[in-house]
Amino acid sequence: MRRVYMDANATTPLLPEVVEAMRPCWTEHFGNASSIHLHGQQAHAAVDRARETMAGFFNCHAAEVVFNSGGTEGDNTAIFGLLHPGDHFITTSIEHSAILEAAKRLARDGVETTFVAPLSNGLIDPMDIRRAIRPETRLISVMLANNETGVLQPVEMIGKVASETGIFFHIDAVQGAGKVEFDVRRFGCHLLSISAHKMNGPKGIGAMFVRRGTPLEPLMVGGSHERRQRAGTENVPGIVGLA
Numbered sequence: 001m002r003r004v005y006m007d008a009n010a011t012t013p014l015l016p017e018v019v020e021a022m023r024p025c026w027t028e029h030f031g032n033a034s035s036i037h038l039h040g041q042q043a044h045a046a047v048d049r050a051r052e053t054m055a056g057f058f059n060c061h062a063a064e065v066v067f068n069s070g071g072t073e074g075d076n077t078a079i080f081g082l083l084h085p086g087d088h089f090i091t092t093s094i095e096h097s098a099i100l101e102a103a104k105r106l107a108r109d110g111v112e113t114t115f116v117a118p119l120s121n122g123l124i125d126p127m128d129i130r131r132a133i134r135p136e137t138r139l140i141s142v143m144l145a146n147n148e149t150g151v152l153q154p155v156e157m158i159g160k161v162a163s164e165t166g167i168f169f170h171i172d173a174v175q176g177a178g179k180v181e182f183d184v185r186r187f188g189c190h191l192l193s194i195s196a197h198k199m200n201g202p203k204g205i206g207a208m209f210v211r212r213g214t215p216l217e218p219l220m221v222g223g224s225h226e227r228r229q230r231a232g233t234e235n236v237p238g239i240v241g242l243a
């Protein structure tokens with residue numbers, strides 16, 4: 001029997017050219033990107049090139065790209081890094097559990113969440129987002145594409161609501177990346193999360209767009225990697241594979 005893999009929203013296989021791009025990062029260019037000697041500098045240069053590629057992908061500055069471990073980390077970082085006790089958070093009832101469970105945990109710390117429900121066609125109505133806004137609303141998070149239905153959400157219109165009301169806006173773009181046209185400026189978001197393994201890249205690596213000036217506290221501390229926004233020795237093969 002010939003098996004055909006059709007679960008590409010769960011994950012995708014690595015493309016051969018991605019394996020080839022990553023291979024030297026495990027072998028001759030295995031250095032720590034923070035080391036000042038030649039091996040480190042080679043790794044550092046590979047990360048810099050990947051950051052430029054990702055900046056082109058997002059349509060942002062290289063300094064606004066933060067590499068991390070994937071979509072779950074990006075979603076968690078947006079929520080735990082921006083919300084404080086007393087804040088109000090708006091998201092939807094159809095987000096990935098990386099958003100829903102993080103919101104549940106924050107409820108223990110006095111952050112209330114409104115879960116906006118979709119219409120019968122799977123779309124989130126931007127007016128329902130607007131109606132949920134309160135004086136203490138600090139963050140809105142809506143996915144670009146739903147992981148079960150594939151419905152594309154009107155993130156651009158939600159971005160306008162966020163900018164008119166001065167509220168931070170995060171997009172979980174894990175299921176949209178590599179499938180629909182991307183432009184974080186057009187989306188009007190402050191934060192956006194993607195994951196490599198949903199688009200023929202390696203697992204355990206992702207990136208976040210963090211708009212300059214967004215007061216996002218890092219989830220991981222312990223080093224000055226990623227401009228102090230995400231501590232931890234860079235996963236150079238993963239970063240190159242994502243780019």
Ligand SMILES: Cc1ncc(COP(=O)(O)O)c(C=O)c1O
Nearest residue numbers: 070071072096147172174175195
């Ligand atoms: C919409 C969405 N967000 C976040 C994630 C989590 O991404 P990762 O597997 O990189 O942690 C997924 C993965 O299924 C997803 O579909």
